[in-house]
Amino acid sequence: xxxxxxxxxxxxxxxxxxxxxxxxxxxxxxxxxxxxxxxxxxxxxxxxxxxxxxxxxxxxxxxxxxxxxxxxxxxxxxxxxxxxxxxxxxxxxxxxxxxxxxxxxxxxxxxxxxxxxxxxxxxxxxxxxxxxxxxxxxxxxxxxxxxxxxxxxxxxxxxxxxxxxxxxxxxxxxxxxxxxxxxxxxxxxxxxxxxxxxxxxxxxxxxxxxxxxxxxxxxxxxxxxxxxxxxxxxxxxxxxxxxxxxxxxxxxxxxxxxxxxxxxxxxxxxxxxxxxxxxxxxxxxxxxxxxxxxxxxxxxxxxxxxxxxxxxxxxxxxxxxxxxxxxxxxxxxxxxxxxxxxxxxxxxxxxxxxxxxxxxxxxxxxxxxxxxxxxxxxxxxxxxxxxxxxxxxxxxxxxxxxxxxxxxxxxxxxxxxxxxxxxxxxxxxxxxxxxxxxxxxxxxxxxxxxxxxxxxxxx
Numbered sequence: 001x002x003x004x005x006x007x008x009x010x011x012x013x014x015x016x017x018x019x020x021x022x023x024x025x026x027x028x029x030x031x032x033x034x035x036x037x038x039x040x041x042x043x044x045x046x047x048x049x050x051x052x053x054x055x056x057x058x059x060x061x062x063x064x065x066x067x068x069x070x071x072x073x074x075x076x077x078x079x080x081x082x083x084x085x086x087x088x089x090x091x092x093x094x095x096x097x098x099x100x101x102x103x104x105x106x107x108x109x110x111x112x113x114x115x116x117x118x119x120x121x122x123x124x125x126x127x128x129x130x131x132x133x134x135x136x137x138x139x140x141x142x143x144x145x146x147x148x149x150x151x152x153x154x155x156x157x158x159x160x161x162x163x164x165x166x167x168x169x170x171x172x173x174x175x176x177x178x179x180x181x182x183x184x185x186x187x188x189x190x191x192x193x194x195x196x197x198x199x200x201x202x203x204x205x206x207x208x209x210x211x212x213x214x215x216x217x218x219x220x221x222x223x224x225x226x227x228x229x230x231x232x233x234x235x236x237x238x239x240x241x242x243x244x245x246x247x248x249x250x251x252x253x254x255x256x257x258x259x260x261x262x263x264x265x266x267x268x269x270x271x272x273x274x275x276x277x278x279x280x281x282x283x284x285x286x287x288x289x290x291x292x293x294x295x296x297x298x299x300x301x302x303x304x305x306x307x308x309x310x311x312x313x314x315x316x317x318x319x320x321x322x323x324x325x326x327x328x329x330x331x332x333x334x335x336x337x338x339x340x341x342x343x344x345x346x347x348x349x350x351x352x353x354x355x356x357x358x359x360x361x362x363x364x365x366x367x368x369x370x371x372x373x374x375x376x377x378x379x380x381x382x383x384x385x386x387x388x389x390x391x392x393x394x395x396x397x398x399x400x401x402x403x404x405x406x407x408x409x410x411x412x413x414x415x416x417x418x419x420x421x422x423x424x425x426x427x428x429x430x431x432x433x434x435x436x437x438x439x440x441x442x443x444x445x446x447x448x449x450x451x452x453x454x455x456x457x458x459x
Contacts, residue, residue, distance in 0.1 A: 001029055001030075001031075001093060001096075001097050001102075002147075002299065002308070002311040002312050002314070002315035003022075003145055003147055003299060003315040003318065003319070004020070004022060004097065004100075004102035004105055004106070005096065005097055005100065005102065005312070005315070006312070006315040006316045006318070006319040006371075007020055007102075007319055008100045008101070008102050009069075009316075009370075010319060010323065013370075015323065017323070018142070018143075018322065018323075020105045021105060021107065021139070021141070022105050022106040022107065023107055023110045023111070023112050023126075023128050024106050024107065024108050024109075024110065025046060025049060025109070025110065025111040025112075025131065026049060026050075026108065026109070027108055027109050028108065029094070029097070029103075029106060029108075030090050030093065030094060031049070031050075031149055032049070032050050032051060032052055032149065032151060032152075033050075033052065033086060033089055033090040033093060034049075034050055034052075034090065035050055035052040035053075035054075035086060035087075035090075036048055036049070036050045036052075037176060039170075039173075039174035039176060040174065044109075044131035044132070045131075046111060046131055047152070047153070048152075048173075049152045050152070051151055051152060051172065051173045051175075052086055053175050053176045053177050053178075053198075053201075054176060054177035054179075054424065055085070055177060055178070055201060055204075055205075055422070055424045056085065056086045056197070056201075056424070057083050057084065057085045057086070057398060057418065057424065058083045058084055058085070058086075058089060058398075059083075059193060059196070059197050059398075060083075060305075060383070060386060061082040061083065061382055061383075061386055061400075061402050061411075062080075062082055062083065062084055062089070062411070063082060063379070063382050063402045063403065063404055063405055063411065064305075064306065064379050064382050064383055064386070064405075065306065065307045065308040065309060066308070066309065066404060066405065066406050067096060067308055067309055067312060067406075068309055068312065068371065068372040068373070068374045068406060069312075069371070069372050070095075070096040071404065071406045071407050072092060072404065072409075073404065073406075073407050073409050075091075075092050075095045075096070076092075076430075078412070079409050079410065079411055079412035080411065080412055080429075080430075081401060081411055081412055081413060081414040082398075082400060082401045082402045082411040083398040083414075083418065084429065085424035085425075085426075085429060086424065087424060087425060087426045087429075088426055088429050088430075091426055093308065107128075107130075109130060109131050109132045110128050110129065110130050110131070111128060111129055111131055112126060112127075112128050112266040113127045113128060113129050113136065113266055114126075114127045114266055115127075115144060115266050115267055115268075115271065116268070117268075117271065117293065117295075117296075121140075122142070122295065123140050123141060123142055124140065124141045124142075124143075124144045124295070124296075125138050125139070125140050126138065126139055126140075126141055126144065142295065143295045143296070143297070143322050144295065144296050144297070145296075145297045145298075145299060145318060146264065146267070146273075146296070146297065146298045146299070146301075147298075147299040147300065148264070149300050150260060150261070150262045150263070150277065150300070150301060151260045152173065152260065152263075153260055153261045153262075153263035154171040154172070154173040154174075154256070154258070154259075154260055154261070155258050155259045155260055155261050156171055156256060156258065157189075157256070157258050159233050159234075159235060159236055160234070160235035160236065161235045161236035161237050162236045163236075164236055164237065164238055165236045165238070165239065165254060166238055166239045167184075167239055167251060167252045167253050167254065168180075168252070168253040168254070169253075169254045169256075170254075170255055170256070171255070171256040171257075171258070172190075172194040172195075172198060172255055172256065172257045172258075173260070175198055175255055178198065178201040178202045178204070178205040178207070179205050180253075181202040181205055181206075181207045181253055182205050182206035182207060183206060183207070183208050184207055184208055184251075184252035184253050185207070185208050185209045185211075185249070185250060185251045185252050185253075186199075186202045186207045186209065186210050186211070186251065186252065186253045186254075186255070187211050187212075187213060187233075187241060187249070187251040187253070187254045187255070188202075188210065188211070188212045188213070188254075188255050188257050189213045189233060189254065189255070189256050189257060189258060190212070190213070190214075190256070190257030190258050190259070191212060191213075191214035191215065191216075191217065191218060191219050191229075192257065192259070194257035194259075195212055195219075195255075195257035196212075196219060196221075196394070198255055198257060199212055199227065200394060200395060203224070203226065203227060203395070204395075204419055207226075208226070209226050209227070209228075210226060210227045210228075211227075211228055211229070211230060211249060211251070212227075212228070212229045212230070213229075213230055213231065213232055213233050213241075213243065214229060214230075214231060214232065215231075215232050220391075221390065221391065221394040222391070222392075222393070222394065223394065224395065230243045230245065230247055230249075231243055231244045231245050232244050239251060239252070241254075259277060260277065262274060262275055262277075262281075262301070270292065271290065271293065271296060273290070273298055273301055275301070277303045278302070278303050278345070279302050279303045279304075279305070279345065279348075279354050279357060279358050279361075280302065280341055280342060280345040280357075280361070281301050281302060282338065282342060283338075284298055284301060284338070285328070285334040285337060285338055286317060286337070286364070286365060287301070287302055287314065287361060287365075288314050288317055288318050288321075288365075289318075289321065289328065289334070291331075291334065291335070291338070292331075294321075294328050297318040297321070297322075299311055299314045299315055299318065300314070302358070304358075305354060305355045305358050305383060306358055306359070306362055306379070309362070309374070310358070310362050312371060313362045313365040313366050313369075313371055314365060316365070316366070316369040316370070316371040317365045317368060317369055319369075320368070320369050326368060326369075341361070344357065345357065351387065352384055352387070355380050355383045355384065356380055359376040359377070359379065359380050360376075362376060363376050374405055374406060375405050378405045379405055382402055382405070385402070386400075395418075395419055396417070396418070396419065398418040399413070399414070399417050399418055401413060414429070415431070415432060415433055416433075
């Protein structure tokens, strides 16, 4: 969607754009934000792309992902809270492109099967299949942009005895809601955002206990009673799980929050990116252009602090390379550029360092295109304040509000504290309901949001 919007932006200024075809496996666009209740495979036998689940709310402030050229103010016409649910964010990203004519470029329900590069003609042959009809065809293109993301193919580790586990067992990719975890003892294997969020969702929905298992370091939040962190799992024995510190616990449900793999089954190995999930994958010049092929581009291949606006910065850069407005340096110079950024990446010591690194990376991209520059340092400060808020209270940080970096508008308080809000629909979110009995009982003071003052010293 970012790439289509980038080409449309150029067209609006009178620049000639090439013929564009976007192959989209799903029946609608939105990527991860296009929620699907199915798990495993879809109705056509294709692997389900989305990892979204019911009652998922943004786990980072919307002010850190806001588009520079399409604000939340413009879309909703009023302030909204800093942590919207998934349906609201989908409405936002969909609204930007629905105001254009870029949908004409998309062939939905069409999956890429194979891509070959012909060095003699400097073109790609792309074979696709319409999953509704089964029809296949091959077309030739001058450039290919891989915009599939890398959070849809789960990494599933092996643990001794896991086949004997008698409760429910799934990867976070197949998690669709925490309602069935009520009154259960739940184990989350992992110590990153999926584990954190599914864990607090389980707590919110009434799990009896929530345990996190970490490999290298605990998340270290001030967990409420009923939530704890333990080191890595060593083995399963029926419904009992053993940990490296000698602890053992009984569980009813296990969710593997063990990350995702870069997986591009439609590309040869010399074209497919192979990388761990990090903020600067090797082999991509400026994080976008595939090494060894100046006609192949990747969007969103990095681990992400910034999201929507980073995808924009990358899409605008890829567009200008394709249009010839940015001339790529020699292969040797591109390699030297990557090495310099990789050397800097290797020195990062903290999450705050990674946030600043990614801000500088985005700034470097935007400075070369006409994408509107925004205050990246302010976004960094919001990220650091957000991290501080979570350390202060992992269950209430979503009730905080921040000002828009783009417009200065202060976010509105959601009408219901996140821990009490069980309806994530767009209609409920944008409504102004009367306080319920719980809210009347606790009073306005307990339900009042906290405006976050963002300080450069936050860490």
